Structures are given as C-alpha cells and as structure tokens.
Amino acid sequence: MERESSYKTRKVISIGTVSELTGLSERQIRYYEERKLIFPERSERGSRKYSFSDVETLIDIANKREEGVRTEEIRSELKRKKKKDDQASRSKMIQGQLNAQFGIRKK
Template sequence: MGEDTSYKSRKVITIGVVSELTGLSERQIRYYEERKLIFPERSERGNRKYSFSDVETLIEIANKREEGVRTYEIRQDMIKKNNLAKDEKLRNKMLRGQINARFGIQKNQ
C-alpha cells in the first residue's frame, strides 16, 4: 500500500483557517508544532499547511489539555499509538505472507 492520499491527509489548509476551525490561537498551534505534536508541511514561501487529519489531531490535543494532560504525556501517547499501528501493519504483512506461502499464492497474481 502507498501513502494515504485521501482528502483528509492532503496538507492544504492555512494556519488561519485551522485556527478558526479549532478555536486555537495561531500561537497555540505553533506551540504544538514545537512540542512535536503536529507536523505541518511548508509551502515554497514557508507558510504552514495542514490537513483535515491535523485539524482533528489539534482538537484532540486541545481537549486533552483542557483535561489537564501535559504536552509531554500527549506526545508519549502519540508515540505509543504510532508504534502499535506500525506493529499491527507488520503483523498483518507477515500473516499475509504466511497465508500466501501456505496456499502457494504468487504476489504477481
């Protein structure tokens, strides 16, 4: 499988629009980037570009912050979830390989 190219993952939204959508200030959004909680792309002119997935992540971060969760804890949770997703993807790939080998399925078919 290739990279996710759905509309949710396309980085096309400016920080001003993200601020309006999330209710966060532009400074808060930049702070979450500094804390490595969000990863916008940069345009040729250096402007930040966000995706709808980034907007959802920022809303989740804001909700957790309101509950008193520190940014460090949020980051550690994000790392843990990312590692679990990678592990699951690898397990699924290995399982498909084992099934294909068991039943003699060629990858090209």
C-alpha cells in the same frame, strides 16, 4: 480505504483554516508544533500546511489540555499510538504478502 487515508493525510490546509476548524489560535497551533505534537509541512513559500489527521490530532490535544494533561504526557501517548499503528500496518502488510505468496484470498 486507501482513498480515505490519502485525503486524510495530504497536507493542504492552511494554519488559518485549521484555526477556524479547531477553535485554537494560530499561536497555540504553532506552540503544539514547537512541542513536537504535530508536524506540518511547509509550502514552497514557507507557509505551514496541515492534514485532516492533523486537525483531528489538534482537537484531541486541545481536549486533553482542557482536562489538565501536560504536553509531555500527550507527546508520549501520541508516540505510543504511532508505534502501535506502525506495528499494525506492518502486520497487515506481512499478512498480505503471505496471502499473495500462498494464493490465499479473503472471502
């Protein structure tokens, strides 16, 4: 599972490739960045780099926009999802630490 996570979150995809994968224009992708819906990294030369997770998020954003959902609503939903995911990760980590402390093994 960790390997899946690492390849999905590594920011290595150029904006041109993301545009081809999503069907969005580069301008639309930059707009969603301006609206704080996605957060690409910058290479040493300043070009944007995206992850597979970003591509999935952009496709989800595009679908919601086609349904008429405003960017503010999408941003709020993304924040709620991130908070929920963070809490789940934290719970998993704590459970793992407890299991290790008390010698409990998963079967």
